[in-house]
Amino acid sequence: xxxxxxxxxxxxxxxxxxxxxxxxxxxxxxxxxxxxxxxxxxxxxxxxxxxxxxxxxxxxxxxxxxxxxxxxxxxxxxxxxxxxxxxxxxxxxxxxxxxxxxxxxxxxxxxxxxxxxxxxxxxxxxxxxxxxxxxxxxxxxxxxxxxxxxxxxxxxxxxxxxxxxxxxxxxxxxxxxxxxxxxxxxxxxxxxxxxxxxxxxxxxxxxxxxxxxxxxxxxxxxxxxxxxxxxxxxxxxxxxxxxxxxxxxxxxxxxxxxxxxxxxxxxxxxxxxxxxxxxxxxxxxxxxxxxxxxxxxxxxxxxxxxxxxxxxxxxxxxxxxxxxxxxxxxxxxxxxxxxxxxxxxxxxxxxxxxxxxxxxxxxxxxxxxxxxxxxxxxxxxxxxxxxxxxxxxxxxxxxxxxxxxxxxxxxxxxxxxxxxxxxxxxxxxxxxxxxxxxxxxxxxxxxxxxxxxxxxxxxxxxxxxxxxxxxxxxxxxxxxxxxxxxxxxxxxxxxxxxxxxxxxxxxxxxxxxxxxxxxxxxxxxxxxxxxxxxxxxxxxxxxxxxxxxxxxxxxxxxxxxxxxxxxxxxxxxxxxxxxxxxxxxxxxxxxxxxxxxxxxxxxxxxxxxxxxxxxxxxxxxxxxxxxxxxxxxxxxxxxxxxxxxxxxxxxxxxxxxxxxxxxxxxxxxxxxxxxxxxxxxxxxxxxxxxxxxxxxxxxxxxxxxxxxxxxxxxxxxxxxxxxxxxxxxxxxxxxxxxxxxxxxxxxxxxxxxxxxxxxxxxxxxxxxxxxxxxxxxxxxxxxxxxxxxxxxxxxxxxxxxxxxxxxxxxxxxxxxxxxxxxxxxxxxxxxxxxxxxxxxxxxxxxxxxxxxxxxxxxxxxxxxxxxxxxxxxxxxxxxxxxxxxxxxxxxxxxxxxxxxxxxxxxxxxxxxxxxxxxxxxxxxxxxxxxxxxxxxxxxxxxxxxxxxxxxxxxxxxxxxxxxxxxxxxxxxxxxxxxxxxxxxxxxxxxxx
Numbered sequence: 001x002x003x004x005x006x007x008x009x010x011x012x013x014x015x016x017x018x019x020x021x022x023x024x025x026x027x028x029x030x031x032x033x034x035x036x037x038x039x040x041x042x043x044x045x046x047x048x049x050x051x052x053x054x055x056x057x058x059x060x061x062x063x064x065x066x067x068x069x070x071x072x073x074x075x076x077x078x079x080x081x082x083x084x085x086x087x088x089x090x091x092x093x094x095x096x097x098x099x100x101x102x103x104x105x106x107x108x109x110x111x112x113x114x115x116x117x118x119x120x121x122x123x124x125x126x127x128x129x130x131x132x133x134x135x136x137x138x139x140x141x142x143x144x145x146x147x148x149x150x151x152x153x154x155x156x157x158x159x160x161x162x163x164x165x166x167x168x169x170x171x172x173x174x175x176x177x178x179x180x181x182x183x184x185x186x187x188x189x190x191x192x193x194x195x196x197x198x199x200x201x202x203x204x205x206x207x208x209x210x211x212x213x214x215x216x217x218x219x220x221x222x223x224x225x226x227x228x229x230x231x232x233x234x235x236x237x238x239x240x241x242x243x244x245x246x247x248x249x250x251x252x253x254x255x256x257x258x259x260x261x262x263x264x265x266x267x268x269x270x271x272x273x274x275x276x277x278x279x280x281x282x283x284x285x286x287x288x289x290x291x292x293x294x295x296x297x298x299x300x301x302x303x304x305x306x307x308x309x310x311x312x313x314x315x316x317x318x319x320x321x322x323x324x325x326x327x328x329x330x331x332x333x334x335x336x337x338x339x340x341x342x343x344x345x346x347x348x349x350x351x352x353x354x355x356x357x358x359x360x361x362x363x364x365x366x367x368x369x370x371x372x373x374x375x376x377x378x379x380x381x382x383x384x385x386x387x388x389x390x391x392x393x394x395x396x397x398x399x400x401x402x403x404x405x406x407x408x409x410x411x412x413x414x415x416x417x418x419x420x421x422x423x424x425x426x427x428x429x430x431x432x433x434x435x436x437x438x439x440x441x442x443x444x445x446x447x448x449x450x451x452x453x454x455x456x457x458x459x460x461x462x463x464x465x466x467x468x469x470x471x472x473x474x475x476x477x478x479x480x481x482x483x484x485x486x487x488x489x490x491x492x493x494x495x496x497x498x499x500x501x502x503x504x505x506x507x508x509x510x511x512x513x514x515x516x517x518x519x520x521x522x523x524x525x526x527x528x529x530x531x532x533x534x535x536x537x538x539x540x541x542x543x544x545x546x547x548x549x550x551x552x553x554x555x556x557x558x559x560x561x562x563x564x565x566x567x568x569x570x571x572x573x574x575x576x577x578x579x580x581x582x583x584x585x586x587x588x589x590x591x592x593x594x595x596x597x598x599x600x601x602x603x604x605x606x607x608x609x610x611x612x613x614x615x616x617x618x619x620x621x622x623x624x625x626x627x628x629x630x631x632x633x634x635x636x637x638x639x640x641x642x643x644x645x646x647x648x649x650x651x652x653x654x655x656x657x658x659x660x661x662x663x664x665x666x667x668x669x670x671x672x673x674x675x676x677x678x679x680x681x682x683x684x685x686x687x688x689x690x691x692x693x694x695x696x697x698x699x700x701x702x703x704x705x706x707x708x709x710x711x712x713x714x715x716x717x718x719x720x721x722x723x724x725x726x727x728x729x730x731x732x733x734x735x736x737x738x739x740x741x742x743x744x745x746x747x748x749x750x751x752x753x754x755x756x757x758x759x760x761x762x763x764x765x766x767x768x769x770x771x772x773x774x775x776x777x778x779x780x781x782x783x784x785x786x787x788x789x790x791x792x793x794x795x796x797x798x799x800x801x802x803x804x805x806x807x808x809x810x811x812x813x814x815x816x817x818x819x820x821x822x823x824x825x826x827x828x829x830x831x832x833x834x835x836x837x838x839x840x841x842x843x844x845x846x847x848x849x850x851x852x853x854x855x856x857x858x859x860x861x862x863x864x865x866x867x868x869x870x871x872x873x874x875x876x877x878x879x880x881x882x883x884x885x886x887x888x889x890x891x892x893x894x895x896x897x898x899x900x901x902x903x904x905x906x907x908x909x910x911x912x913x914x915x916x917x918x919x920x921x922x923x924x925x926x927x928x929x930x931x932x933x934x935x936x937x938x939x940x941x942x943x944x945x946x947x948x949x950x951x952x953x954x955x956x957x958x959x960x961x962x963x964x965x966x967x968x969x970x971x972x973x974x975x976x977x978x979x980x981x982x983x984x985x986x987x988x989x990x991x992x
Contacts, residue, residue, distance in 0.1 A: 012666040014511075015653070019728040022669060023676070030680035037382040038688040041255055041333035042275050051205035052198050052343070057335060060086065060194040062327050065184040069177070071221045071909065072872040072982070073953035079177055083141055083218055086197055087112055094204045108209045110200075111154075113142040116911060118234040121886055122895035123903060124225065133903045135886040135919075137911040138231035141177075141218040144240075145203050147350065150213045161236030169242025169358045170213035171349045172306065173199055173342065174229065174296055176222030176248075181952040182764070182963075182977045184326040185249075187313045191256075191330065192247030193218060195339045202343055203350070210350035215241050222296055224872075224981045227909060229296035233304050234890055242357045243349050244308030247342055248295045251312075252319035253330040255382070256338035257689070259310040260286055260297065263372020264389045265356055266307045269348030270377075273341040276385035279378040281686055282693070284540035291693075303894050307357065307372055311341055317696035318476070318758050322975040323967075376539040380681065390539050397530040397545050401523065404552040408519070411559045419567040422659065423509065428568035438572045441657050445507030448498065449517035452723050456493040457716045460486045464708035467748050472704040473782060474748050475711075477758035479695040481751075482708070485744035486715040488737035491726075494719065495734040498727035508653070508660030511668060512558035514724040518675075519555045522548035543682035547717075550678040554671035554724075564662045571659045668725060676721040687714040699761045699782055701809045754973035760785055762970075763809050763979035766817055766962050768986045770830050777817025777962040780809040780979055787813050789974045793965050809979070818961035820984045822951035823868045833986050834873070834949045836865035840992055841920075858882060859941055860922040861992045867949030871910040872981065875919060877945040880904050887918035907981070943992040950982025960984060 011018055044054050063082065069075040091110055119137040146152075151164045175192030179185025196216050203210050215237055219228030232238055243266055248259070258278030261267040270276060285291040297310035313334065319325050349357070374390040415421040422442045430436035463486060467474060475482045502510070526548045529541030566574075651661035690710055698704040754760045762781040768774070777795075779786050783803065790801050790813045799815045806812040823833055841860040867873050880902025891897050908917045923943050954960050960983055966976045 010665055012669050014665050014668045014725075014728060016728050016730045019668070019725050020730045020733060023672060023722060023725060023729070024733060026672065026676055027680065030677060031684060033381055034680070034684045034688065038685070038692070039254070041253075041331060041337055042382075044332050044336035051202035051208050052339070053201065054332060054336060054339075057194045057198050057339065058327075058332055060197060061186060061190050061330075061335065064177070064190045064193060065179075065186045065327050067955045068181055068184060068953070069179050070181040070952045071178045071224060071227075072870060072950060073181070073955065075953070075955055076178055076220065080139055080141070080220065083177060083193075083197075084112070084114060087141070087143060087200065090197060090201045091204065094201060095206065106209075107206065108148075108204055109146040110204060111144040111146070113144070113235065113237065115140045115142060115232075115235055118231045119888070119890050120231045120234055120895060121889040121891055121897050122230060123897060123899050126896045126899035127901065129880075129901050129904075131899050131901070131903060132225070133884060133897075133899075133906040134225055134227060134909070135889055135906070135917070136221060136225075136227040136231055136909045138228055138234075139220045139911050140228055140232055140235070141220075142232075142235060142237055143200055143216040143218075144237055145200065145210060145214040145216070147210045147213040149211055156236035161239065163240055167240070168212050168355070170215055170240040171210070171346060172215045172217060172241035172244035172300070172308070173346055174217040174219060174232075174244060174246050174300070176219045176228055176296065178220050178223050178228070179325075180223050180321045180978055181954055181983050182323065183321045184323060186326045186330045187252050187334065188249035188320060188325055189222070189247065190249075190327075191313070191335050191338050192249065194335070195247055195342045198339055199342060199346060203346075208347070210347075211353065212350045213240055214346070214350050219296065221909065224909070225907070226294065226296055226299050229299035230303065230895060233299075233892060233894065238304070241306060244300045244306045245342060245345050245349070246295060246297045246300065246308065246310045246312075247338060248297070248310060248312035249325075250293065250295070250320060251315040251317060251692075252322075252325045253334050254313060254315050254692075255334070256311050256313050256341060257282065258341075258377070259283065259295070259312050259314075261309040261375065261377070262301050262307040264375030264377075264387060265372045266309060266349070267375050267377050267387050269352070270309060270311075270341070270345045271385045271387055272344035272348045273385065274344065275337055275340065275382055276379045277337075277382050279540075279686060279689060280376055280542065281378075281540035282689065284538045285693075287536075287538065309345060311338065311345070313338070315692040315696075316758070318699075318761065318975065321977045322759070322761065324759075324975065374537050374539065376542050378542065378682075379685070390533060390537065393539060393542055393545060394530060394533045397526055397533065400545065400549060400552065401526055401530065404519070404548070405523065407552075407556060408559060411556060415559065415562050418563065419569055420562050420565050422562060422565060422568065422657075423512065425568070428572040430573040431569050434569075434573060436572055438575045440568070440571075440659065441505075441507070442509065444505050444657075445501075445510040445513045448501050448507075448510060449514050449723065451501070452494055452497050452514070452726075453517070453521075453716075453720070455497055456490040456719075457712070459493055460490050460712040460715055461709065463489060463745070464705065464712045468705045468708055470749050471751070471753060473698050473753035473760075473785075474751055475695045475704070475707060476698060476753050476760070477755050478748065478751060478753070479691050481744050481747055482711060483691070483715075484740055485748055486711055487719065488741040488744065490715050490719050491722070492734045492738045492741060494723060495726050495729055495731075498723070502727045506655040508656040508663065510727055511671070511724045512555075512561070515551065515555040515558050515671065518551050518720060518723065519548075522551045543679075543686065546678050546682050547675070550674040554674040557667055557671055557674075561663055561667055564664060565659060566662065568659075575658070672721065672725055679718060679721050683714065683717050687711075687718065690714070696758070701806075752973075754785070756972045759973050759975040760789075761975050761977045762786055762789055762966075764963055764966065764976045764983065765979040766820060766960065766984045768820070768830060768984065770834050770986045770988050773830055775817050775819055776814050778812050778814040778979070779966070779976075780806045780812040783811035785974075786811050789966075789970050790815065792971060793969050795962070795965060818965060820951070820960050820962065822870075822953070822959055822984050828868065830986065832868065834865070834867045834947060834988055836863060836947045836988065836990070838863055838990060838992055858922045858924050859943065859992070860920065861943065863919045863921065863947070864916060865908075865919075865947050865949075866914055866916040867986075868914060870949050870951055871913050871915055872952070873908045873917065873947070873949040875906040875908070875921075875945065876948060876987075877904045877921075877923075877943060879923070879943070881921040881923045881943070884919060884921045887920075944990065946987040946989050948982075948985050948987040950980075951984040951986075952978075952982050954983055 048054055067075045069079045116139055121135045123131055123133045125131045149168050151167050155163055173196055175196045176189050177193050200216055202208050203214055217232055219232055221227035255277045258270055260283035295310055300306045300308055319329055375387055376390055376393050377387040379385050422440060425440050425442035427437050428440050525544045529544040532538040532541060652658050694707045762779045764779055766777045779790050787803055790796055795818055796815050801813050801815045803811050803813040839862045865873055882902050883898055884906055925941050954963055957964055
C-alpha cells in the first residue's frame, strides 16, 4: 500500500480527526465517572450485614431529628434520655454466642456511663485579645466495650483511675448529639450518632468482639465551642483510648469525606472502607487556615494527644445548620456511606495487634500513643484508597527533580552527537567538506507555549474578576455554569491561538516544544511542592509529582522521536539542489521568506529512483535518500496547493518542515495518555472537592474572588495536557465551546444567584435590653439580599431598617422586632428574665479605696447570676479581666484557665435549668476612663459590661415570633440560621 494511503487510514495518526476524537473520548471517559462518584452515593446493601441493622439506624435518625435539640433546649434532655434507652435496648437485644454457632467467643462486657458530674473551665486562644473563657457542665454518654486484651478490672473506679500497666491503648469513636438551634441535625451530627449506636451493636455481636477496648462517646455541646469533647477529658475512661474516629457533619448529605487524619499509620485503617473518599488537601486546608471552622477532632488530636481521623459530610452548605438538615434531605445511602466507613475503620483500629498505637501515660495524664509519620492519602474513583508516608513523596520528588532534567540533557547530547538535534537549529550544513547550508526552521514553535498558556489563563482569571464584580454569588447555585464558562473559554482560546500560530508558521516541533515548556513549568511547581512538603509538612501538592512524572516521560518520548529523523548533514545534502524550493515550501504560509537561498540548481532529485517497500530509508549501496522519502520536486514544479501536499509529500503534515517526514505518527497517543489521565485522576477529584467545599461559603463572609480564582487555576491545570495536541483539533468542538462560553457568560452575569434548593443563609439573632425592654432583631448576610429579605417581613412594614457592615458576615440589618416569649410564664416582666448581684471584694488591707486605686492594686468582685428557663448565660466586659474563677469548677492542665492579655467574655453553661453561677473576677484600672478629670476619677478602677442570658429553643411556634416570621414570610430563597449561641440574647449592663 502506498504511504499516502497508509497515512490517511491510520486511526492513531497525528491528524485532525484522530486527535479530536481520541482527546475528547479520553476526557469524557474520566470526567464522567468522576462526576458520578462525586455526586452519586453508593446504594446500601439489600440485606443487613452481620451485626448491623440499616432500617433500625434510619428509624433512629428520624426519631433523633424530630426537633431542634441544641444544648440549651428541653428537647436536648429528651434526646439524652432516648439515647440511654436505645443503648440499653441494643445491649439487651444483642444475640448470645449460642445463636452464632461458628463463633465461640464470649460476649464482651459493656459499661455505660451517664456522665452528669464532669465540668471544666478553660480559655480558648489565650494569647489572643479575642479569646473566650468557658465554664461547661457536661452530659456526655460513654459506652465502653471491653476488649479481649483489656484488663478485667474496673480500674476507673479506683481513686487515681489509671489503666493498669500492660493495658493496650483503646479506641474512641465520637459523635455529638446536640444540634444547632436552627437545624434538626440529620447529618450534623445525627448520622454520626446513629452510626455510633450501630457500632455498639456490631462490636457486641459474636464474631466482632474487639481486641482492644472500644469507647463510644455521645458528646453533648459540640456546636457551641466543642465543649462536650473538652469535658470528656475529665472522665476516667478518657485515659484508655489512644486512637479515635470522629464522625461529624459540615454539610447536609452526599458522601462522608475523610477530612483529616493525624498520621499515616492511623489512616491505613481507613483503607478498609469499601467506599473511601477524601484527599490530604482537605487536611492542609485546616492546617493553613483556609478552613476556619473546627470539629471535635482538634480537641482529641491537639489537646488530648490522641491519633485519629475526622470523617464528615461536607455538602451542601446551604442546608447546613438550617431546618433542611433533616432526614428528608439526606438519604439511606449517605447513612450507609458513613456507617460502612466507621465500621471498617474502627475494626481496623480495635483489631490492631502491632502495638504501634500503644503507649504509656505521662505525668500529666496526657496520652502518649507514639509518634506517627506524616502521610499522603487520596481516593481513586471512590473505590481505592492510596496511603503512603510524606517522606516517601519527598524522596521521590527530590529524585525526580534531579533525574528528569539529566535524562533530557543526556538525550539531547546524544541527539547532537547523532547529528539529529533539530531543536533550536535554524540551519544545517551538508556533509563534511561541503559548503552547502539549508534552512531548518528549527526554532518554529518554540515561542508558542507562552501565548497558548498565558492568553487562555489570563482570560479565565479576568472572567473571575468580572463575575466577582458583577454577580459574585452566582456560584452559590450555579457552580457548573461557572465551570462551563471557564473550561469552554480556556479550550476555545487555546485552540484558536494554536491554529493561528500553525497557520502563520507551521511547525513539526510544536509538540516537543510545548512538552518541553510544560516540563519546565512542572519542574518549578514540583520544586515549590517539595519545599512545602519539607518545610511545613504539607502534602496537598502530591498531584504535582504525578503530573510531572507523566510530563517527563512524555517529553522524553518526544526527544527520542527525533532519532528517527535523518542526520542534518544528510538532509542538507539532499535538499541542497532544491534549496530555493525547500525554503519556499518550508516558509510561512503568509509569504514570509525562508532563511537561506542557493543559486545552484540540479535535476539529481528528479533522476532518483523511486523507492520500494524493501528499500532502506538511510541505507548504503543504492540507498533511498531522504529526498526519495519525501518525493522532493524539481524546479520545474510549481508550489503545490494545500490539496496536493499529501500527493507530493505523503509523510509531511501540511506545510510543516519536510525533514519531519520520518517522525512516528502514533506516539502522540502515548504521550497524551501519559499526561491527561494523570491530571484528570489527580486534579479532577480535587477540583470537585474544592468546588463542593467552597462554592457556598460566600454567604458566610468568605472571599468569592478566591473561589473564582481557584476555579480558573484548576481549569488551567485540567486543560494544559491538551496544549501539545490542540492545534490538530478540528473546529467543531471549539466552535461549540465558544457558544457554550457565550451562553454561560451571559447567564453568570445576569442570573439570580439563589434558589429554593440553594438558599442564601441569613444569620438571625434577637437582642433585648432587659432593663429598658428595647427589642432589636437582626439578620446578617450578603448585601443587598439581606435587606431585600428583611423588607418582605410584615413587622418591618413602615419600620426603619438599619444596615451596617458586619465584620464577619457581610451586612447586618436590624429593626424593632416582635417580642419573644421564651420564659414559661408569659406574664413575667422582661426585667425578671435575668437576675444578678455583684459583691465587690476589698483587697486594700484596710486602706481607703482612693489610696488603693492610686497604688494600682487589682480590684475584684463576685458575680452571682441566673436566668429564667435557660441554662446558658455569659459575662461580657468592656475591658479585659485579668483572672476569673467559677465556683465548683474543675480545671485541667491541658486546658489553660487564664490569659496573659486578659479575657473579655466568660460563657457559662449548666446542665441544670435556671442554675445560679458564682463567678469571681479580678481586674485593673479600666482603659476606658474619659479625658475629663471628673470622668476619669469616676471611672478609674471601674469594671463595666453586660450580663447576658441566652434562649435557644425554637421548637415551639410562638416562642420566638421574629424567627417564625422569617420562616413563614421570608423569600423562598432564604434560610435562617443562628448567628450566635443564643437565638434570643437578653442583657443588663453593670458597672463595678
